[in-house]
Amino acid sequence: MRTVATFIICLIIFMIVIGIFAIMFKLTGLSIEKARFQVISLLTSTGYTTKESELIAQHPTRRKLASALMIISYVSTLTFISFLVNLLSKSLINVKSIAAILIFIILAVIFLKSQLLESIENIIEHIVEESRLWRKLNSRYxxxxxxxxxxxxxxxxxxxxxxxxxxxxxxxxxxxxxxxxxxxxxxxxxxxxxxxxxxxxxxxxxxxxxxxxxxxxxxx
Known part of the structure; x- marks a missing residue:
């Protein structure tokens, strides 16, 4: 059960990364919907059309964010595979673990559709926008x-x-x-x-x- 709990924590961290990077992409001028799509595409290495990729390639700040996401994607993919192999090899998949994962997914969906998410995103957006690191990263030229x-x-x-x-x-x-x-x-x-x-x-x-x-x- 400890392995399942660790796996769920990693999923939570993964969702937080998506949220924070989506906000940073939004601050470069993308709509929040396109920002989330770009982040998920980069993290899952699924790719997108040439026109959409130009939105990233032509903007200096977005290129920096995309580079960071590619590194995170590589690490998270290895972590996910190792957890999956660990679950299968040790026969840890049982009714309790499946129930825990399903409950987490249901709670995550409810949270993503709630007004609380928007409030949290607004707070994070304000913090990121006012930070010195973001101003340095998002320099104009x-x-x-x-x-x-x-x-x-x-x-x-x-x-x-x-x-x-x-x-x-x-x-x-x-x-x-x-x-x-x-x-x-x-x-x-x-x-x-x-x-x-x-x-x-x-x-x-x-x-x-x-x-x-x-x-x-x-x-x-």
Missing amino acids: INFITKHKGYCICEVYLSENCDLIGSSIRDSNLLNIEIKVLSIDQGHELINFPMPDYIFRDNDKLTVYGNLHNIKHKFH
């Missing part, structure tokens, strides 16, 4: 795609203290300093050639074309 004669195309990640947040493309006056927004990646949605009334949000990734000096000055 300018990624230059091409440069030519003082002009460039580049990707820009908007930080929470960027003065563009909350203003529209029209009101930002970017065109006045020779900066044109070509696309906006919100994580869960890519907006090509956004309308002038689009309101910039924290964690938006912009693809812009314009004056190299002005882009560096504006977004640094």
Whole structure:
């Protein structure tokens, strides 16, 4: 029974890891549904479509999180297999162990559908967002795609203290300093050639074309 209890504890830890990493992916701009899907896919090594994988590959913070999840996935897979072999080899699968696992699964499903989960996620999200480690991990940057004669195309990640947040493309006056927004990646949605009334949000990734000096000055 001790082995079964240890196995259940490992499952609880596994669920906690999914929850925390889903929140961190959400903070990079993904919807919580896509964030959970990405985490479960990475932990179970099931993979996903090329379009969805680009959501991870194109974002620096998501790549770091994905790398950590791949390591956790490797360790957890080995742990799960060792527990399973241990259960089978020692003939520990009996009515009590099966009942304990079923009760745990039922309680887990009830918890996942309760309002308590959302409250706990909100608390964890606030703690993660305010932590110094997360701010360091989720640093924004300018990624230059091409440069030519003082002009460039580049990707820009908007930080929470960027003065563009909350203003529209029209009101930002970017065109006045020779900066044109070509696309906006919100994580869960890519907006090509956004309308002038689009309101910039924290964690938006912009693809812009314009004056190299002005882009560096504006977004640094």
